[in-house]
Amino acid sequence: MLDKTFDPKTVEPxxxxxWEASGGFAPIDDPAAEPFSIVIPPPxxxxxxxxxxxxxxxxxxxxxxxxxxxGKAALWLxxxxxxxxxxxxxxxxxxxxxxxxxxxxxxxEAFVAKVWEWKAKSxxxxxxxxxxxxxSCDWSRERFTLDEGLSAAVRKVFVTLYKEKLIxxxxxxxxxDPHFQTAISDLEVEQREVDGHxxxxxxxxxxxxxxxxxxxxxxxxxLADTAVAVHPKDERYKDLIGRAVRLPxxxxxxxxxxxxxxxxEKGSGxxxxxxxxxxxxxxxxxxxxxxxxxxxDDFARINDNAPPEYRGLDRFxxxxxxxxxxxxxxxxxxxxxTRHMVPHGDRSGVVVEPYLTDQWYVNAEELAKPAIxxxxxxxxxxxxxxxxxxxxxxxxxxQPWCISRQLWWGHRIPAWFxxxxxxxxxxxxxxAKAEAREHYGHDEVLRxxxxxxxxxxxxxxxxxxxxxxxxETDDLRRFYPTHTLITGFDIIFFWVARMMMQGIHxxxxxxxxxxxxxxxxxxxxxxxxxxSKGNVLDPLELVDEFGADALRFTLTAMSGxxxxxxxxxxxxxxxxxFGTKLWNATRFTQMNGCARAEGFDPAQxxxxxxxxxxxxxxxxxxxxxxxxxxxxxxxxxxxxxxFIWRQYCDWYVELAKPLLGKPDEPPADLEAQAETQATAAWxxxxxxxxxxxxxPFVTEELWAQTADxxxxxxxxxxxMTARWPDLPSSLIDPVADAEIGLIIETISEGRxxxxxxxxPNSARPPLLVAEATxxxxxxxxxxxxxxxxxxxxxxxxxxxxxxxxxIPYVVEGATLALPVAEFIDLTAERARLxxxxxxxxxxxxxxxxxxxxxxxxxxxxxxxxxENRERLAEAETAKAKLESALARLGAVA
Numbered sequence: 001m002l003d004k005t006f007d008p009k010t011v012e013p014x015x016x017x018x019w020e021a022s023g024g025f026a027p028i029d030d031p032a033a034e035p036f037s038i039v040i041p042p043p044x045x046x047x048x049x050x051x052x053x054x055x056x057x058x059x060x061x062x063x064x065x066x067x068x069x070x071g072k073a074a075l076w077l078x079x080x081x082x083x084x085x086x087x088x089x090x091x092x093x094x095x096x097x098x099x100x101x102x103x104x105x106x107x108x109e110a111f112v113a114k115v116w117e118w119k120a121k122s123x124x125x126x127x128x129x130x131x132x133x134x135x136s137c138d139w140s141r142e143r144f145t146l147d148e149g150l151s152a153a154v155r156k157v158f159v160t161l162y163k164e165k166l167i168x169x170x171x172x173x174x175x176x177d178p179h180f181q182t183a184i185s186d187l188e189v190e191q192r193e194v195d196g197h198x199x200x201x202x203x204x205x206x207x208x209x210x211x212x213x214x215x216x217x218x219x220x221x222x223l224a225d226t227a228v229a230v231h232p233k234d235e236r237y238k239d240l241i242g243r244a245v246r247l248p249x250x251x252x253x254x255x256x257x258x259x260x261x262x263x264x265e266k267g268s269g270x271x272x273x274x275x276x277x278x279x280x281x282x283x284x285x286x287x288x289x290x291x292x293x294x295x296x297d298d299f300a301r302i303n304d305n306a307p308p309e310y311r312g313l314d315r316f317x318x319x320x321x322x323x324x325x326x327x328x329x330x331x332x333x334x335x336x337x338t339r340h341m342v343p344h345g346d347r348s349g350v351v352v353e354p355y356l357t358d359q360w361y362v363n364a365e366e367l368a369k370p371a372i373x374x375x376x377x378x379x380x381x382x383x384x385x386x387x388x389x390x391x392x393x394x395x396x397x398x399q400p401w402c403i404s405r406q407l408w409w410g411h412r413i414p415a416w417f418x419x420x421x422x423x424x425x426x427x428x429x430x431x432a433k434a435e436a437r438e439h440y441g442h443d444e445v446l447r448x449x450x451x452x453x454x455x456x457x458x459x460x461x462x463x464x465x466x467x468x469x470x471x472e473t474d475d476l477r478r479f480y481p482t483h484t485l486i487t488g489f490d491i492i493f494f495w496v497a498r499m500m501m502q503g504i505h506x507x508x509x510x511x512x513x514x515x516x517x518x519x520x521x522x523x524x525x526x527x528x529x530x531x532s533k534g535n536v537l538d539p540l541e542l543v544d545e546f547g548a549d550a551l552r553f554t555l556t557a558m559s560g561x562x563x564x565x566x567x568x569x570x571x572x573x574x575x576x577x578f579g580t581k582l583w584n585a586t587r588f589t590q591m592n593g594c595a596r597a598e599g600f601d602p603a604q605x606x607x608x609x610x611x612x613x614x615x616x617x618x619x620x621x622x623x624x625x626x627x628x629x630x631x632x633x634x635x636x637x638x639x640x641x642x643f644i645w646r647q648y649c650d651w652y653v654e655l656a657k658p659l660l661g662k663p664d665e666p667p668a669d670l671e672a673q674a675e676t677q678a679t680a681a682w683x684x685x686x687x688x689x690x691x692x693x694x695x696p697f698v699t700e701e702l703w704a705q706t707a708d709x710x711x712x713x714x715x716x717x718x719x720m721t722a723r724w725p726d727l728p729s730s731l732i733d734p735v736a737d738a739e740i741g742l743i744i745e746t747i748s749e750g751r752x753x754x755x756x757x758x759x760p761n762s763a764r765p766p767l768l769v770a771e772a773t774x775x776x777x778x779x780x781x782x783x784x785x786x787x788x789x790x791x792x793x794x795x796x797x798x799x800x801x802x803x804x805x806x807i808p809y810v811v812e813g814a815t816l817a818l819p820v821a822e823f824i825d826l827t828a829e830r831a832r833l834x835x836x837x838x839x840x841x842x843x844x845x846x847x848x849x850x851x852x853x854x855x856x857x858x859x860x861x862x863x864x865x866x867e868n869r870e871r872l873a874e875a876e877t878a879k880a881k882l883e884s885a886l887a888r889l890g891a892v893a
Contacts, residue, residue: 002587002705006579008547012697016131019700024721025138027073027479036072037479038064039463040137041487041495042145044083045119046090049129051521051529051567052488054539055555059518059633060486061135062556065693066628068136069724075479076136077466079143080124084410084455085180085188085347087123091115091409108408115409129540134548134696136720141475143466145458146411153465154411154458155427157506162415162425166363167403169423171292173282174402176355178300178315179348182406183359185454187494190346193339200334201326203228203245203272206253212237212245213333214272217340219322220315222247223306224295225254227273229284232258234269249325250307257288276356294356298406315353360404360413360451364501368395371500380500380510383631387489387517394493401498403454410452417447460498463511484631485512492517516631519559524568526863537567545569549695550576556694557637578641579698582687585649586702589680592660596685597678602731607659607672610679611736613652616643617683618727624690625724637694644687651744656680658786681706686725696720738812739779743787745811746780750791753807753818753888756881763823767793770802771815780814793818807888826889833886840879847872 019025027035038060043053060076068074091114092103103111124144130137143150161167174183199219202211212228225247230237237256244253261284262271275285276294285292295306302310302318310318326332343352372395374380375388382388404413416424416432422439424446426432436444461469463485467476481503487496496515503511522528523535542551546569553575558565602614620643627636659676661667684706692699703719750767753759767787769780777798780787784796802808805821847868850856857865 002583002590002702004587006547006583006698006701008549008697009544011701012132012134012548015697015700016134019136019718019720020131020139022718022721024068024718025076025136026140027075027138028071030073033071033073035075035478035483036064036067037075037077037482038484038486039466039482040076040078041485041491042079042081042143042459042462043126044086045080045123045126045144046083046086047080047126049126049133049539051537051539053126053130054133054551055521055559055565056486056488056518057130057133057135058552058555059516059559059631061133061696062552062633062636062693063484063486063628063631065136065696065720066724068720069689069692069722071723073478075138075141075475077141077143077479078127078130078135078137078139079145079462079466080127081455081459082144082146082410084405084407084452085177085182085184087115087119088407088409089180089347091118094118103408111408132540132543132548134552136696141466145455145462149468150458150461150465151411152427153461153469154453155414156470157461157502158414158453158457159425159427160506161362166366168361168363169358170361170400171356171358172361172400172402173276173279173354173356174359175343176298176300176353176357177345177348177350178298178353179345179350180407181298183355183357183402183404184345184352185402185456185494187491188346189343189352191341192344194342196338196340196342198267198336198338199323199326199332200268200336201248201272202331202333203248203254204331205240206244206246211331212240212256212270213268214270215267215336216272217338218277218319219326220302220318221274221277221295222272222322223250223302223310223318224274224276224293225250225272226275226285226290226293227255227257227288229257229259229262229271229273230269231260231262231264234262234264236264236269248329248331249322257284257290259284259288277354279354282354282356292356296353296355300351300353359402360415360453362401362403362457364398364401367501367505368398368497370504371395371497374500374504374510380512381514383514383516387492387515390489390492391497395497403457404449404451405454406450407452410455411458413449413451413453415449417449418444456494456498459495460502461506463499463503464507469506480507481510482512484514484516486516486518486631488520489517514631520564521555521567522564522863524566524570526564526566526866527861537569542569542572546572546576547579547697549579549698552696553578553637553641553694556633557641558634559637560634578645579695581645581649582691583698583702585653586684586706588653589677589684590706591663592677592680594660594677594680594684596681597674600678600682602679602682602727605675605679607675607679608736608739609652609655609659610675611733612740613648613679613683615732615737616647616652617686618729618731620647621686621690621725621727622729625726628693640687640691640694644691648683648687651740652680652683654790655740655743655786686727688719689722689725692719692722738775742776742779742812742814743783746787746814746816747791749809749811750793750816750818753809754792754820756884757807757820757824757889759818759820759823761792763820764792764794765819765823766795766797767791768802768806768817768819769796769798769814770800770808770817771813772798773814776812776814809888830886830889833882833889837879837882837886840875840882844872844875844879847875 040060041056064074064076158167175189177184196217198215198217200213200215202213204211214228216222228245230241240256241258244255247254261280262269273281273284273290275282275290276292293305295302296315297303300315302313304311310321344350345352372392375391414425414427418424418436424432424435426435432446436446463482464476464480467473467480469476499511527535529536539551550572554572605611605614620639623639624636656676659672661673667673688699688703700719772780780796788795802817803819806817806819808815808817851868851872
């Protein structure tokens with residue numbers, strides 16, 4: 001017999017250990033089985049499970065469990081990313097806390113050894129946290145972006161692209177983090193709004209005939225100015241184009257150029273151009289062949305390209321000095337306060353600088369062409385489809401991809417420099433030396449590039465490198481291309497697009513057939529979660545409090561493609577109650593001897609109630625199957641919720657009680673009892689299978705705990721590997737649907753009448769049947785005792801017309817009525833309902849006007865606008881219910 005309650009804390013670890021030990025997470029060996037593979041978006045080796053991970057990995061697990069049960073060779077391949085900056089930062093901080101040498105004191109080889117030591121002890125805790133969530137990854141195939149096989153793949157890809165002239169070395173601007181002294185990707189740049197100033201500086205014309213005023217938020221960069229730009233159609237400066245200004249402090253002449261980048265409507269219309277320290281200016285410099293002067297070193301200190309008195313100054317100290325000097329020279333024309341966005345390193349927290357350096361680049365424009373066409377031709381589809389627009393916008397305007405990083409932890413670039421600077425790119429140092437020997441005619445000392453590759457470079461190979469490429473492995477042949485990628489919208493550019501480019505280039509076909517973009521998890525008020533706001537929900541704490549199933553079901557049910565997830569403890573608690581509801585219903589069936597009978601055939605049941613639940617079970621199985629196949633995770637979960645809670649646990653269990661009989665009394669019909677017991681067990685089996693992908697723990701436990709109810713129940717091992725229900729539409733019986741539907745709606749609508757008019761629970765009016773077909777009348781007569789009990793009426797009485805004082809309602813075309821006038825104050829009820837309707841109407845009008853205000857919608861935070869929309873919808877629903885109750889009262893004479 002089942003325990004009274006389900007205890008996740010004791011059951012979940014036990015079940016997960018059993019799953020993992022069974023080998024059931026690995027794809028089946030059957031060569032005839034259709035392959036279905038997913039590669040996990042590899043979390044950082046330094047990471048811990050956050051709510052975004054919980055959502056993303058829950059959806060992956062739902063899909064892989066579903067396809068596994070459908071008999072496919074389902075592979076969910078896990079792994080972690082070495083996370084260059086993050087990992088290096090963690091270990092450096094640890095060394096500092098322990099009072100040890102710094103990274104540079106240790107030297108590269110010793111420091112990297114320390115990082116591997118840290119990884120062995122502390123790295124990858126997130127994979128164990130994923131286990132707590134129930135993730136059924138094939139851990140035997142777990143990969144790491146720096147493992148031997150993936151490192152070989154990275155070297156081969158780099159060398160191949162270099163030889164194809166798709167990788168090259170160039171001097172360009174990058175996002176530079178002065179704290180870590182490395183280039184960083186756009187994803188690692190955090191835009192923060194800060195207080196600042198516009199300083200207006202006068203640049204004297206070289207011939208002394210006047211001046212041009214420019215404005216800047218970064219005065220220190222003027223030391224590297226190489227032009228002043230004005231719009232070619234700006235009449236104010238038409239005669240100055242081609243002349244020069246004398247750059248203050250520095251003293252060199254710089255030209256006045258015409259370029260459409262200058263905005264005549266902004267400021268003075270003249271713009272200082274610093275190609276080496278601004279991304280827009282860099283493009284202006286390229287167009288106009290301007291010199292590019294870098295005045296920063298790797299630490300964002302002023303270098304020797306600036307006047308002597310500035311050399312060695314921190315950039316912000318230099319800023320103050322520049323402003324002071326302009327003021328001394330009488331060239332400061334004004335200071336204007338502003339709030340503006342300034343880029344910061346997301347891990348270092350320091351201001352990021354556009355910085356001119358020699359870096360390695362991929363010709364992304366060339367690689368993007370077939371990747372764009374693949375999505376245009378639906379070789380890979382995005383779900384929801386509108387995310388294709390984001391993909392196309394970036395891919396069609398793609399810039400060279402900077403792939404080098406000035407770090408020590410990562411894939412070291414397989415390039416060696418000869419004494420004359422010539423570069424030799426090869427997969428091994430021996431191969432590079434051989435190329436150098438051939439070039440020079442003798443051995444030369446080579447120096448390997450100090451940089452490592454951007455982590456996105458190695459993770460771009462993830463769908464095929466993890467399967468064994470460049471070797472022709474069985475896994476590569478069987479599981480590439482993968483089927484579905486589930487990821488967040490924020491890495492469409494950084495990861496999805498790059499996997500598309502590399503997968504097509506090296507494998508000849510797309511790396512995945514479908515990309516599902518999951519929602520963003522926000523707090524209960526729709527605000528983005530952040531530690532500073534104190535509104536972060538820790539998934540591990542939620543699992544401790546409510547169990548993994550409750551969290552998984554909440555995230556799945558709320559994962560609709562059109563909206564973000566507003567997560568709250570109350571919602572998770574509600575879905576925990578759903579699990580409890582199923583547990584209690586299973587306990588009830590167990591106590592009433594419901595067990596699968598030998599040879600049970602759902603197509604042969606005779607009792608209308610059983611034919612009805614067989615049909616409802618079939619509809620649900622078909623709908624859930626279709627939804628999960630199309631990544632309709634929320635649709636599947638919500639369909640299961642409605643069916644399990646309402647149809648099975650509430651109506652079927654309740655309506656089946658007379659058929660099952662009381663424990664101390666023999667049933668009226670033994671045959672009907674046996675059929676109901678078998679049908680209840682059959683439907684429960686199907687429920688457990690359908691719900692398992694979303695709530696694996698409670699379903700697996702119920703499957704195991706009810707296995708002993710009859711030797712022929714059909715229990716075979718773990719539910720995780722049981723066969724998915726494939727039920728034919730022939731099991732749906734329209735006649736049974738109509739009969740049971742009439743009973744259910746009679747009770748449901750009658751309850752609505754009672755609740756809407758506040759009829760006391762103790763009141764027992766008769767249920768009057770004024771109009772009904774002969775078939776409906778027969779159903780109502782035969783079910784009269786059950787309806788009377790559940791609707792709290794004294795009897796069912798057939799009448800010619802609805803009498804005074806009775807509230808009529810229509811069900812399936814039949815007119816029924818509840819005479820309740822003697823139990824309520826009709827006048828007071830009318831007044832109450834009218835007042836509540838008026839209050840709601842006022843709220844609706846106020847909220848609707850607010851939402852109709854374009855200025856409010858444009859300026860208010862998204863979560864506030866969404867909150868108002870939800871409030872409006874809730875008020876309209878409540879008003880409609882009250883108006884329905886009021887209308888019913890109006891029918892009472």
